[in-house]
Amino acid sequence: MDKIAYSSSLPVKASYDVLVAGAGPAGICAAVAAARSGASVALVERYGVVGGNLTAGFVGPILGSVGKGTMRDELVRLLGVPDNDWIGETGKAHDVEKAKLVLSEFVADAGVDVYLQCSVFDVLRSESVVSGLVVASNEAPFVLLGKVVVDATGDAVVSTLAGATVFKGRDDGLMQPVTLEFTVDGVDESRGLICIGDVDDVQLFGKRFLDWCREQADAGKIPPPLAAVRLHPTVHPGERQVNTTQLGGVDITRVEQIFPADLQLRRQMVLLETFLRENVPGYEKIRITASGTTTGVRESRRVLGDYLIDADELAAGCRFPDVIVHKALFIVDIHNPTGAGQAEDHIQYCQPYDLPYRCFLPKGIEGLLVTGRCISGTHRAHASYRVMSICMAMGEATGVAAALAASRGCTPRALPVSDLQSALSARGISLFD
Numbered sequence: 369m370d371k372i373a374y375s376s377s378l379p380v381k382a383s384y385d386v387l388v389a390g391a392g393p394a395g396i397c398a399a400v401a402a403a404r405s406g407a408s409v410a411l412v413e414r415y416g417v418v419g420g421n422l423t424a425g426f427v428g429p430i431l432g433s434v435g436k437g438t439m440r441d442e443l444v445r446l447l448g449v450p451d452n453d454w455i456g457e458t459g460k461a462h463d464v465e466k467a468k469l470v471l472s473e474f475v476a477d478a479g480v481d482v483y484l485q486c487s488v489f490d491v492l493r494s495e496s497v498v499s500g501l502v503v504a505s506n507e508a509p510f511v512l513l514g515k516v517v518v519d520a521t522g523d524a525v526v527s528t529l530a531g532a533t534v535f536k537g538r539d540d541g542l543m544q545p546v547t548l549e550f551t552v553d554g555v556d557e558s559r560g561l562i563c564i565g566d567v568d569d570v571q572l573f574g575k576r577f578l579d580w581c582r583e584q585a586d587a588g589k590i591p592p593p594l595a596a597v598r599l600h601p602t603v604h605p606g607e608r609q610v611n612t613t614q615l616g617g618v619d620i621t622r623v624e625q626i627f628p629a630d631l632q633l634r635r636q637m638v639l640l641e642t643f644l645r646e647n648v649p650g651y652e653k654i655r656i657t658a659s660g661t662t663t664g665v666r667e668s669r670r671v672l673g674d675y676l677i678d679a680d681e682l683a684a685g686c687r688f689p690d691v692i693v694h695k696a697l698f699i700v701d702i703h704n705p706t707g708a709g710q711a712e713d714h715i716q717y718c719q720p721y722d723l724p725y726r727c728f729l730p731k732g733i734e735g736l737l738v739t740g741r742c743i744s745g746t747h748r749a750h751a752s753y754r755v756m757s758i759c760m761a762m763g764e765a766t767g768v769a770a771a772l773a774a775s776r777g778c779t780p781r782a783l784p785v786s787d788l789q790s791a792l793s794a795r796g797i798s799l800f801d
């Protein structure tokens with residue numbers, strides 16, 4: 369690619385204690401936790417709404433669990449889904465429209481300055497120390513200065529710009545498939561089944577529903593990658609959140625791949641609506657009522673931190689002296705990058721595990737914390753902690769860390785983890801057995 373040199377003087381719009389890039393489940397909790405800890409906070413989000421996958425991506429239900437007392441508990445209450453269990457057996461997808469307002473009120477009430485429709489496109493750094501974000505907006509590009517920056521972009525945008533080492537996918541480079549989630553209404557609840565995914569043995573026509581779906585795919589009724597038809601209940605009877613469209617081989621950090629992927633997924637949505645109407649009892653009268661305004665990204669970049677956690681540690685329920693998220697729990701849920709269903713023959717279950725502070729410190733970079741799905745872990749480990757309950761708890765912990773470091777004038781790395789743990793415990797968060 370040709371390159372040109374380009375320089376410009378940009379206005380400094382404001383200075384904050386803490387800058388959070390990305391307003392997904394992790395970024396929202398980071399921003400609110402930092403603000404509630406007394407920091408001045410800016411939250412920068414490229415979309416026109418806060419929530420990330422939870423709103424713009426139409427992802428639900430909120431899965432996974434963490435130890436008691438985190439913001440996850442507060443948020444599921446606010447979103448009207450307090451009964452959600454870790455694996456989705458009893459949980460329901462939240463009302464996405466309601467969530468857009470609930471989450472906006474959540475950040476506004478905490479006094480966070482929210483910059484919507486503003487995309488981070490560069491960082492200010494001297495050597496390896498990050499001190500601000502360069503932001504694109506339709507007003508004009510501008511700079512926000514911050515004592516501590518939190519990368520909650522999911523795609524590790526800030527960490528990458530800051531020069532951190534990042535990884536993508538498994539050994540062959542393939543990442544989990546992208547999916548466009550959508551909602552259908554009009555399901556006859558007396559007959560319409562629910563299927564929460566590959567752990568579900570719900571039956572149809574005398575066989576496991578997912579086996580029947582695979583036969584339908586083999587018979588050409590739906591494209592083979594769509595054979596795992598996941599139909600989650602929502603808080604509204606007669607509705608299903610459909611997590612089934614799927615496209616492998618997509619790297620969402622490559623701009624030329626985004627539109628073609630979105631187009632294919634929208635075509636798949638219509639195929640699925642017809643398939644369900646014509647073949648699945650109780651779904652005869654469904655209609656698509658809404659879909660994500662963005663393709664849902666399960667996996668993109670992961671940052672190398674001071675510690676790289678792996679799935680064996682999650683499976684064993686490892687404890688760490690520098691724990692900041694306690695008793696996180698979800699399966700190693702690897703959607704197949706090259707086909708339908710799961711990538712592995714057997715689902716890896718985990719014991720409730722801890723996430724150590726070192727996974728949130730990008731190696732070799734100062735002034736920066738990473739949080740949410742792009743923290744430092746392997747491809748298989750990421751497949752577990754990426755769910756929203758765990759990302760919320762991660763965000764909260766990093767927000768408190770950022771506020772503490774800013775108030776002391778130290779870097780996040782120099783913050784004694786015991787002080788961070790005390791601050792988290794003082795908020796009622798359980799960190800130790």
Ligand SMILES: Cc1cc2nc3c(=O)[nH]c(=O)nc-3n(C[C@H](O)[C@H](O)[C@H](O)COP(=O)(O)OP(=O)(O)OC[C@H]3O[C@@H](n4cnc5c(N)ncnc54)[C@H](O)[C@@H]3O)c2cc1C
Pocket residue numbers: 389390391392393394395412413414415419420421422425427428429430431432486487488489520521522523525546547548549611663664665666739740741742754755756757759
């Ligand atoms: C199809 C699909 C189904 C899933 N199913 C479930 C499920 O059922 N239950 C569950 O709990 N989890 C599920 N997940 C996982 C979960 O949704 C995500 O892993 C989780 O939302 C990650 O939270 P996050 O805050 O780290 O990132 P995200 O939710 O991705 O949020 C990142 C935010 O950063 C913003 N951002 C990115 N770049 C920039 C930039 N340059 N400038 C400013 N802002 C930026 C984005 O716009 C976004 O708002 C699913 C994911 C997908 C894609």
